[in-house]
Amino acid sequence: MLQGKRTWLFENKPAIISTGTTGGPFEAKGNIPDDFDILYDDMWIGEDSYEKAERVMFEDACSTAIEKAGLTKEDIQFMFAGDLVNQLTPTSFAARTLAAPYFGLFGACSTSMEGLALGAYIVNSGGSKYILTGASSHNSATEKQFRYPTEYGAQKPPTAQWTATASGAAVVSDQGMGPKVTSATIGKVIDMGLSDPYNMGGAMAPAAVDTIEAHFKERNIDPSYYDLIITGDLGKIGQHVAYDLLQDHGLHITKEQFVDCGLQIYKSDQPVQAGASGAGCSAAVAYGHFINKMKQGDFSKMLVVATGALLSPLSYQQKESIPCIAHAVSIEM
Amino acid sequence: MLQGKRTWLFENKPAIISTGTTGGPFEAKGNIPDDFDILYDDMWIGEDSYEKAERVMFEDACSTAIEKAGLTKEDIQFMFAGDLVNQLTPTSFAARTLAAPYFGLFGACSTSMEGLALGAYIVNSGGSKYILTGASSHNSATEKQFRYPTEYGAQKPPTAQWTATASGAAVVSDQGMGPKVTSATIGKVIDMGLSDPYNMGGAMAPAAVDTIEAHFKERNIDPSYYDLIITGDLGKIGQHVAYDLLQDHGLHITKEQFVDCGLQIYKSDQPVQAGASGAGCSAAVAYGHFINKMKQGDFSKMLVVATGALLSPLSYQQKESIPCIAHAVSIEM
Numbered sequence: 001m002l003q004g005k006r007t008w009l010f011e012n013k014p015a016i017i018s019t020g021t022t023g024g025p026f027e028a029k030g031n032i033p034d035d036f037d038i039l040y041d042d043m044w045i046g047e048d049s050y051e052k053a054e055r056v057m058f059e060d061a062c063s064t065a066i067e068k069a070g071l072t073k074e075d076i077q078f079m080f081a082g083d084l085v086n087q088l089t090p091t092s093f094a095a096r097t098l099a100a101p102y103f104g105l106f107g108a109c110s111t112s113m114e115g116l117a118l119g120a121y122i123v124n125s126g127g128s129k130y131i132l133t134g135a136s137s138h139n140s141a142t143e144k145q146f147r148y149p150t151e152y153g154a155q156k157p158p159t160a161q162w163t164a165t166a167s168g169a170a171v172v173s174d175q176g177m178g179p180k181v182t183s184a185t186i187g188k189v190i191d192m193g194l195s196d197p198y199n200m201g202g203a204m205a206p207a208a209v210d211t212i213e214a215h216f217k218e219r220n221i222d223p224s225y226y227d228l229i230i231t232g233d234l235g236k237i238g239q240h241v242a243y244d245l246l247q248d249h250g251l252h253i254t255k256e257q258f259v260d261c262g263l264q265i266y267k268s269d270q271p272v273q274a275g276a277s278g279a280g281c282s283a284a285v286a287y288g289h290f291i292n293k294m295k296q297g298d299f300s301k302m303l304v305v306a307t308g309a310l311l312s313p314l315s316y317q318q319k320e321s322i323p324c325i326a327h328a329v330s331i332e333m
Numbered sequence: 334m335l336q337g338k339r340t341w342l343f344e345n346k347p348a349i350i351s352t353g354t355t356g357g358p359f360e361a362k363g364n365i366p367d368d369f370d371i372l373y374d375d376m377w378i379g380e381d382s383y384e385k386a387e388r389v390m391f392e393d394a395c396s397t398a399i400e401k402a403g404l405t406k407e408d409i410q411f412m413f414a415g416d417l418v419n420q421l422t423p424t425s426f427a428a429r430t431l432a433a434p435y436f437g438l439f440g441a442c443s444t445s446m447e448g449l450a451l452g453a454y455i456v457n458s459g460g461s462k463y464i465l466t467g468a469s470s471h472n473s474a475t476e477k478q479f480r481y482p483t484e485y486g487a488q489k490p491p492t493a494q495w496t497a498t499a500s501g502a503a504v505v506s507d508q509g510m511g512p513k514v515t516s517a518t519i520g521k522v523i524d525m526g527l528s529d530p531y532n533m534g535g536a537m538a539p540a541a542v543d544t545i546e547a548h549f550k551e552r553n554i555d556p557s558y559y560d561l562i563i564t565g566d567l568g569k570i571g572q573h574v575a576y577d578l579l580q581d582h583g584l585h586i587t588k589e590q591f592v593d594c595g596l597q598i599y600k601s602d603q604p605v606q607a608g609a610s611g612a613g614c615s616a617a618v619a620y621g622h623f624i625n626k627m628k629q630g631d632f633s634k635m636l637v638v639a640t641g642a643l644l645s646p647l648s649y650q651q652k653e654s655i656p657c658i659a660h661a662v663s664i665e666m
Contacts, residue, residue, distance in 0.1 A: 001459045005410060006434040008460055049651050077338060078519060086419040087645035088439050092522065096656045101339040101519035103447060104643070106421050106437040114436060118451065125458040126334045127341055186411060186434035189425065310437070312420035318382050323429045 001125070004218025007185045014123035016331065017176035020064030021288035022057045024139065024165030030266045035288035036166075037064045043140050043165065054083065054090035054138035054167075059097050061167035061284075062132055069130075069171045076100040076171070077128040080115035083136045084108065084163075084279050085145060090136060100132060109233055110187065110308030111135040112168065112283035113327040117184035119172050120329070124181075126174075134169030134287075137278030146197070146313055159199035161235045162272035164265055168283030170291075179294050179331045185215035187325040189310065195321045197311060201238020201262070201274055204307040207324035208234060209245045212305055215328045216251060223253040226330070227299035230290060232282025232306045233262030235275030261285035282306045291331075300333040334458070337551025340518045347456035349664065350509035353397030354621035355390045357472065357498030363599045368621035369499075370397045376473050376498065387416065387423035387471035387500075392430050394500035394617075395465055402463075402504045409433040409504070410461040413448035416469045417441065417496075417612050418478060423469060433465060442537075442566055443520065443641030444468040445501065445616035446660040450517035452505050453662070457514075459507075467502030467620075470611030479530070479646055492532040494568045495605035497598055501616030503624075512627050512664045518548040520658040522643065528654045530644060534571020534595070534607055537640040540657035541567060542578045545638055548661045549584060556586040559663070560632035563623060565615025565639045566595025568608030594618035615639045624664070633666040 003009050021036045028039040038060050045053040058081075066073055079098060082105040083091045095102040107114040115133035122128045140150050142163040148154040172181060190210050194203040208231050216222060223229065234242055239260045246253050261282045262275035286304045293299060307326040315322075336342050354369045361372040371393050378386040391414075399406055412431060415438040416424045428435040440447040448466035455461045473483050475496040481487040505514060523543050527536040541564050549555060556562065567575055572593045579586050594615045595608035619637045626632060640659040648655075 002410075002461060051647060051651065077335075082439065085645070086647065087441070087643065089645045089648050092643035092656050093648070093653070095658075096522040096524050099521055101521050102658060103451065103519070104439040106415065106439045108420070118436065121455070121458075121460060125454075125460075127454060127458075128335060186436070188432055188434050189429040191429050310420065310425035312418070312422045314384060314419065315422050315426070318384065320426070323425050325428075325435060 006214060007183060007218035008121055009183045010120055010124040010181055012124045012174060013180035013182060014120045014172050014174055015176055015178040015180050016170045017173045017178040018065045018069035019170045019287035019291055020061040021284045022061045022167045023284060027164060027166055027265060032265060032289045035292055050138050050141035051085055051089050054136055054141050055093045058090055058136040058167040059094045061134055061169040062098060065169040065171050071130060073098050075130050076132045078122060078131045080105055080119045080133040081135060082106050082111040084142050107325060108308030108310055109277055109279050109282060110306040110325050110327050111279045113304055113306035113329045116329045117186060117327055120181035123172050123174050130171055130173045132169060132171055134167060135279040135283040136167035137163050137280035139163045139165045142278060156273055157198050158273050159237050160273045161201060161262060161275050161277035163278040164276045164281035166280035166284035168280060168287035170287050179291060179333050181329060182332050183219060183330045185211055185328040187211045187327045189323045189325050191321050191323040193321045197316050199237060200277060200309040201235035202241055203322040204309055204324040205234055205238040205241035207326040208242045208305050208307045211326040211328045213249060213251060223251055226301045226303045228302040229253055229258050230302055230304045231260045233277040234260050234307060235262045237274050264289060294333050303328055303330045339547060340516060340551035341454055342516045343453055343457040343514055345457045345507060346513035346515060347453045347505050347507055348509055348511040348513050349503045350506045350511040351398045351402035352503045352620035352624055353394040354617045355394045355500045356617060360497060360499055360598060365598060365622045368625055383471050383474035384418055384422050387469055387474050388426045391423055391469040391500040392427045394467060394502040395431060398502040398504050404463060406431050408463050409465045411455060411464045413438055413452045413464060413466040414468060415439050415444040417475050440658060441641030441643055442610055442612050442615060443639040443658050443660050444612045446637055446639035446662045449662045450519060450660055453514035456505050456507050463504055463506045465502060465504055467500060468612040468616040469500035470496050470613035472496045472498045475611060489606055490531050491606050492570050493606045494534060494595060494608050494610035496611040497609045497614035499613035499617035501613060501620035503620050512624060512666050514662060515665050516552060516663045518544055518661040520544045520660045522656045522658050524654050524656045526654045530649050532570060533642040534568035535574055536655040537642055537657040538567055538571040538574035540659040541575045541638050541640045544659040544661050546582060546584060556584055559634045559636045561635040562586055562591050563635055563637045564593045566610040567593050567640060568595045570607050597622060627666050636661055636663045
C-alpha cells in the first residue's frame, strides 16, 4: 500500500464509476460547456445567498453522480468533501441533505484530490463499497470572503486568477466500470515566502513541483508513463513557473503533456487574468472534461495534481506568506 | 474492516504511542492542570496575534507528542488535523513547520476524532507507520471570529459554552506501546432545527446520540462494554439531553459511565456557563486526562464521541439551523 514515504498504491484499483459536474453562467460561456452535467442561468440558482447557491450546485453535482452510478443516496457510505467558504458551509449543509457519514476536508483548491486520495484509499482497503467525494467553489461567495464583494467592481492585476463557479463529484467503488484510481502522493506544506494573494499560481507552483517529483521518485516511474500531468489550478503564471522548475530538476515533462485545469475551463477571450482557480475548478475539470476524454479513448493515463493556497484573509492581513500544498492522484483506464 | 454501514474495526490495533497537550492560563487554573504537558502564562504565547498564539500552542502539542514517542518530525508520515479558525490558519501554518504530508480537516469540535478515526484507519491498513493527529482551539481567536472580540465583554446566556484554549495531539503507530484504537463510527450530519448558537450542546446532543446508537448496533455490543463513554463537548445542557435521549432509545448507559470533556476541564466555580467547548477541548482532555487515567490503570475501555456544530457566523446570519455531527472512536488498553 505505502510506497516510499508518502505515496499509496491502490492495488485493488478502486474505480470512479460515475461523476457529476455543475457550473455557473460564466462557465457555460467557457471552453468546455459540454463537459458539465448541469449549467445554471444565474449565480443565485434560485437561492437568496451565494453560499446557499453553492450548496445547491454541489448537491446537484453529488446527486447527478449518484444517479449516474445507478445508486441512491442511501448507498453512499462515506462522503469526503469541502469547499472554500468559512467552516465549509455549503458542503456541511449539502452533507445534511445527503445524510451520508461525512468527513469535512479543507485543502483550499487541493481539496478535490485530498478527497479522492482518502476516498480511494478507504475503498481500496475494504473500508467502504461506495464513497462520494467532491469539491465546489462559487465566484461571488469566494470573492466576497477572500477579497471584495463582486458588486464593488474591484480591479485585479494580470497575475490574479478567477474563482470558478463549479462543482465536481465522483462516486468511487471497488466494483463497477470506470477509470481506476491507481495511486496517490500526499502533499507537504511548501512556502517559499511569497505573500501576494493576487499571484497564487506563482506561490503554489513549488508545492506542485515538490509533489510531482515525490510521485515519480516514489513510484519509480518517469513522466512518460502518463499521457497527461494535470495541475489544478496554477494558471498561466504558476504553470509556467512549475514547468521551468520541473525541467531544472531534471523531470522531462513535455509541454503537450503538462496541462492545467485553470487554463482549460474558460475561453482565451474571457477576462480571467491568469486563468481560473477555486476548489470546484479542478473537481469539475478533472471529473468532467478529462474523465470524459478518457472514456472516449483520447488517452489512458493521467496524474491530477490539485494545488491549494492555504492562506486566509487574516493570515494575509497579519503579513504572513502563503503556505501551499498539492496532492497528486493517478487515474488510469 | 467495515462492520455495519459506518463502523470500522481496527483488527491490527494501532496504538496511541504518545500524546502532547497544551493549554492556556484559564485552563491552568482549571480542574485538570496536571494533565497538560505545557501550560502558558498568557493568551499571546509570545506572538502578536491570537491565531499565531494558537499555532504555537498546537505546534508545541505536536512536538511534545513526537518527542515523547522518541521520534523526530521526519518520522511522521501523515498529519490529520484541524481547528476552528477560518481556513484552518493555525493548523496549516503548524503543518508548514512540521513539514509532514498533511490532510486538513474541518469538523468543528468533532475534528479530534475525525482525525483519529482516519489516522488509525490508515495505520491499521498499512498506509503509514506513524501518523500525527490533533486539534486545537483558542478562546480569543474563536470568540472574535464566531461571536465578539473578548475585549468587548459581551454577556452570554447560561446555555453558552466556553471555548477552551487548548491543543491535543497524538502519535498513532502499528508498533509501540500504548492504548489501542480498536474501532470508529463515523457521524452523519444531524440537524433537528435548533438555531441558537448559544446552545450548541443542545443542538449537538442528537448527533451524539445518533452516532452512539449506531456504534453499539454495528459493533453488536452493549454500553456495559465500555468503562466510560465520553462526549466532547456537550456541556451541562447537551449532556443532559443526550443522556435522556439515550435512555428513551433503550440504551442503558449509567450516569457514572457517561462523562463529557466540556465538564472535565474546568472547576465548577469557573465562569464557563454550561461548560467548555472548542476543537482543542476534546483533543486535550481525551489525549491528556483520559489517556493518562487509562495508563494509570483507572479504567481500560473508553468510547470518545467528539461532537461538532458545523455552523458558521454566515449560516447563522442567514437564519439557517445548526447542522451537527459526532464521530466515535474506541480506545482500549
